[in-house]
Amino acid sequence: MKHKLLVFALLIAICLSKLPLENSLTATLRRQKLLDTGLDLSMRESLGQMGFAASLGGLRSLIASISYLQSYTAFENLDWGTVDSLMTLTTRLQPTEPTYWEEASWHMAYNAASNYLNNNELRAAIRNKLFRDHVNRGISILDEGLRYLPDNPRLLMKLGDIYRDRKPDPKLAAEAYLNAYDHGAKSFYERMGAYELVKLNDRTSWEKAYAILKRYYDSGARYASIMRDLPILEAKLEIPVEKRVPVPTKAP
Amino acid sequence: MTESITTQKYKAFSVIRIWTLAANTVTQLLRMRILAFLTVFSLIAIAAGFSFPTMSPEQQLKLLKDVSFGSLQIFSIVIAIAATSILIPKDLEDRTLYTILSKPVPRYEYLIGKLLGVLLLIGGGLLIMDLILSAVIWIKQSLIITGQIAALKQEQSATPENVAAIKMIIGKYGLTWGVHAGVFAVFLKASVIAALSLLISSFASSTLFTIVVAFAFTIIGHGQQLLRDWFLHDTLSSGFGKIISGLVVIICPDLKLFDVVDKVITGEIISAVTLASMGGMATLYIVGYTATAYLFFVDKEL
Secondary structure, eight states, rough: HHHHHHHHHHHHHHHHHHHHHHHHHHHHHTTTOOSSOOOGOOOOOOHHHHHHIIIIIIHHHHHHHHHHHHHHHHHHHTHHHHHHHHHHHHHHHHHOOOOHHHHHHHHIIIIIIHHHOTTTOOHHHHHHHHHHHHHHHHHHHHHHHHSTTTHHHHHHHHHHHHHTSSSSOHHHHHHHHHHHHHTOOOHHHHHHHHHHHHHOOHHHHHHHHHHHHHHHHHTTTHHHHHHHHHHHHHTTTOGGGSSSSSOOOOOO | HHHHHHHHHSSSSSHHHHHHHHHHHHHHHHHHHGGGGHHHHHHHHHHHSSSSTTOOHHHHHHHHHHHHHHHHHHHHHHHHHHHHHHHHHHHHHHHHHHHHHHOOOOOOHHHHHHHHHHHHHHHHHHHHHHHHHHHHHHHHHHHHHHHHHHHHHHTTTTOHHHHHHHHHHHHHHHSSSHHHHHHHHHHHHEEEEEEEEHHHHHSSOHHHHHHHHHHHHHHHHHHHHHHHHHHHHHSOOOOHHHHHHHHHHHSSSGGGOOOOOHHHHTTTHHHHHHHHHHHHHHHHHHHHHHHHHHHHHHHHOO
């Protein structure tokens, strides 16, 4: 009896000491972004009983990798619906892993969209609609990823690529590229942003593009794109001739 | 005279006795060929390391770590539960328990020795697996970096800036100190589960019961955080629900506190202070469960 009372007293003591410590450590780990938020219970259907239990049991990353591999198989079979749902599952399991968002959007905006566009069995109007739908899906995936990783340069770079190549919108492309550069992307992406700004029809954008490209020119960069766009901007901004960059003369 | 010397020399708590029991437990478990899993693990790590070459470099490394850490976790949890569950019944069956306890060995020393033996086995196994995993990651990482630099050279864009960028991106997913910190976190989780299994085993009537209940608690322990939030913050639930969740929160450890592996895989850094806090929390669980196990075991009719 004495020992049973001791067991009870010990359990109370453990509870009193462990609860605040557990809460404090959980808060610390969440603050350091080492602990993910809880799993959305609505994912249970997609994961199945075993997958759900496994992902709760510390194997979340492994389950994400398995669903990623399954999506790869679906990609090889050109089964775009399955690719989308499996990549959605993967990104939900590990929302702070940028490569999953990047790849999910690439599958939709590039692979699926192009596959539909080149499918001659479909009518032209349907092909174009499916192309647009999948490009938009790719953009929405990146937008969702950017809610979890707002400053991630990889996602911003990919968003800029889509707005440049798949759904041309120079303003949004420039915004994404310059944002990527501001958050650690290589200097190449600042120039990409400037090249997109050149395509716009407002003076502010041209001035911004000119300032960027001129800075690179002054630091010695002579890339073909800079040499192509600087004269265009100088003409648009009516830069005095003596301040313009010398145009290379063609060899006779 | 001799009797008085013997009485004087006897200590109520002896580290040497505990160590002897722990070493004996390790030998006992090794004879059961528990570490055969190491071979299986090596094969899994090598297979995961050199499969799927068409994936992006980061994904190849991530997959290698995912599969390997998954195996590490399964190994450690299964061994923690199974090894701890069979120890007391096996000693009873072999009648070793009577031989040990007929000597001046207190029951708490017996329990601590047994638990320490299991922890040594798990720790040793994880250390070997950590070395194997580190070697495979390093080889894989080096091969990927070499391949990427060769590709850059072929495209005539192997500038120092690009090479450094490749090394940085791939290095983040490759071998870092975080990998070892992740293995340590796995060990802490397994230690807590072993202590919990020892507690269940101290009052259970069969090995099967201990294994099933310990597995159930392990699964619930991973969701304890949800229950704790509900128990502490939810104001709408019924009283009965609150009592049940409160009991689970009291008994169950929060195993999610040791789930930093997901972040380790993607190259996040875990500070020494955080690791020490996790170690402290694990120690609290282990001491609490072992002390409770002793209180059950001391009354047990053998």
